[in-house]
Amino acid sequence: MFQRRSRDLIDFAEPFIGSHAVAEDALTLCDLRSPSFTRLFRNVYVASTTEVTHSMRCRAAALLAPGGAVLSGCSAAAVRGLELVGPHDLVEFVVxxxxxxxxxxxxxxxxxxRLMIDSEPWGGIRLATPLRLALDALTNTKLHRSLPRTVGYLDAFLSSGLLTLAELRRYLGPRRDNGMVRARKAVALANARSESVPESELRVWLTVAGLRPEVQVDVVTATGDFLGRLDLAFPKRKLAVEYDGQWHLDGIQPRLDAQRRTAIEAEGWRFVIVTKADLYDEPKRVVTTIRAALS
Incomplete structure (x- = not known):
């Protein structure tokens, strides 16, 4: 374990500049290279007991950024409480x-x-406003995010209350930034009722293929008893399409899912269940399966 050579001037549970800790005689280079610390960026560390999240890595990146840098996109969303990207995804800046x-x-x-980037002070740098972070998330083609994934992030922004679709449309209206054609496609496909990014991605794959599922459809019996809510559905055909992520395999969830679906099937509904492997490995095959089920 490292030996502190001065008073606790540094909170090692938060990202810190390694060279500063060494200069203040709080750590040695050997301490930094030990298993007690995790290297986040060049010369930026944190105690290895600290959970590495994307928002934490944003705080680490802020230590390296110049004052005029603006944290934006999904990174700014993470700092605002909406962790959509993984801990090791790129931290996004616009400068x-x-x-x-x-x-x-x-x-x-x-x-x-542009000299003015809509933002506010944060951690010695600046944090994009909700509208600006949405703009950057929608128009940043160099991150190679698919259109379905981009719409999924936008749906999450909307459902969280971070912004509204009306506000975003007004904000995007006069802009001519690179990537605006793609951004407007995403806005046209957005739906704030979506409850997860994969669910949004599945909906977009179906929609761009000419199939238009309804979102979050309640199923009730003839006497008005509520049986459940469907992720995506084609009510006229009584076809339900649901995404089963990893949590559907945990604990009693499989049994609860089976009970709910059995009750809904008793009302004449059919189900197509889409797994993570289905959605991300063969999305076009998923579309073909659902099209066949509809016909």
Whole structure:
């Protein structure tokens, strides 16, 4: 275990600059290289007992960023309480062209000719407003996110209350940024009622293929008894489409799912269950299966 050589001037449970800790005689280089610490970025560390989340890595990246840098996209959303990306996904920044910000592994730096980037002070740098982070998430094509995934993130922004679709449409209206064609496609496909990113992705795959499922459909008996809510459904055909993520395999959830679906099937409904492997390995095959079930 490391030996502290001065008073606790550094909170090792939060990201810190390694060279500063060494200069203050709080740690040695051997301490930093020990299993007691996790290296997050070049010269930025945290105690290995600290859980690494995306928002925590954003705080780490802020230690390296110049004052004019703006944390944006899904990274800004994570700081605002909406963790949509993984702990090791790129931390997203947008900066004016004249701001010097050296690139390094783990960071995605996007430059803009606009001097004003809608943001507010945060951690010594700046944090994009909800509307600005949505703009960057929708228009950033260099992160190679699919249209379904982009819509999934937008649905999450909307359902969380971070922003509204009306606000976003007004904000995007006059803009001519790169990627706006893609952004407007995503807005046209958005639905705030979606309850997860994979569910949104599944809906978008179906919609762009010409199938238009309804979202979060309640099923009741002839006497008005509530039987359950369906992720996606084609009510006229009584076809339900549901995404079963990992949590559907845990504990008593499989039994609860089976009971609910049996009760709904008794009302004449049919189910197509889509797994993670189905959705991400063969989405076109999923579309073909559902189209066949409809016909």
């Amino acid at each position: 004016p062209e004249d701001v010097v910000f050296d690139r390094q592994a783990g960071l995605h730096i996007r430059r803009t000719s």
